[in-house]
Amino acid sequence: xxxxxxxxxxxxxxxxxxxxxxxxxxxxxxxxxxxxxxxxxxxxxxxxxxxxxxxxxxxxxxxxxxxxxxxxxxxxxxxxxxxxxxxxxxxxxxxxxxxxxxxxxxxxxxxxxxxxxx
Amino acid sequence: xxxxxxxxxxxxxxxxxxxxxxxxxxxxxxxxxxxxxxxxxxxxxxxxxxxxxxxxxxxxxxxxxxxxxxxxxxxxxxxxxxxxxxxxxxxxxxxxxxxxxxxxxxxxxxxx
Numbered sequence: 001x002x003x004x005x006x007x008x009x010x011x012x013x014x015x016x017x018x019x020x021x022x023x024x025x026x027x028x029x030x031x032x033x034x035x036x037x038x039x040x041x042x043x044x045x046x047x048x049x050x051x052x053x054x055x056x057x058x059x060x061x062x063x064x065x066x067x068x069x070x071x072x073x074x075x076x077x078x079x080x081x082x083x084x085x086x087x088x089x090x091x092x093x094x095x096x097x098x099x100x101x102x103x104x105x106x107x108x109x110x111x112x113x114x115x116x117x118x
Numbered sequence: 119x120x121x122x123x124x125x126x127x128x129x130x131x132x133x134x135x136x137x138x139x140x141x142x143x144x145x146x147x148x149x150x151x152x153x154x155x156x157x158x159x160x161x162x163x164x165x166x167x168x169x170x171x172x173x174x175x176x177x178x179x180x181x182x183x184x185x186x187x188x189x190x191x192x193x194x195x196x197x198x199x200x201x202x203x204x205x206x207x208x209x210x211x212x213x214x215x216x217x218x219x220x221x222x223x224x225x226x227x228x229x230x
Contacts, residue, residue: 042222105150109161
């Protein structure tokens, strides 16, 4: 089974440019999350969706960041314009709610997109 | 305001010994606690979890202990192996399958 697929794996861009990161969640999962990892802040939640609807975007740093989930199999995180402080590894994760005692609460992560803004 | 704290940025252990990684949390609404392991250039991978109705969960060499009154959990790895060298993240959520709040991670180094 394919896991969470993210693209691109690496992106180097110049300040002011638009950056679009893409994510394909695991088929059948109804939750999708975007996280950002930096040395200073660790893994921080940016936004998450349930059934394609944004539930909590309070972690999105500012209006330069936007995320969409047009369908159950695709999501984008866009930064426009990008700044050097946006340099980080961005992770997408997905999960499903089964209910019951066997639910571990696990999120399944992609391999991440490393963004460098010069 | 960090809801999940891992106060030790790093831990060094000899092969065969026990590794104990600690995590504290502040939100009493957290119901699920998870440990993730992360290798460089890879995404975090799930290791073990525990719900708030339990105080211990074991899976092979890995055991997680939860002390709700102290808002503290720990991960024990016995025996430690060089392949366990990675960054370990503690995470918590109020509801299974929903957003996880992560600690900043502890880098474990296991020497042979």
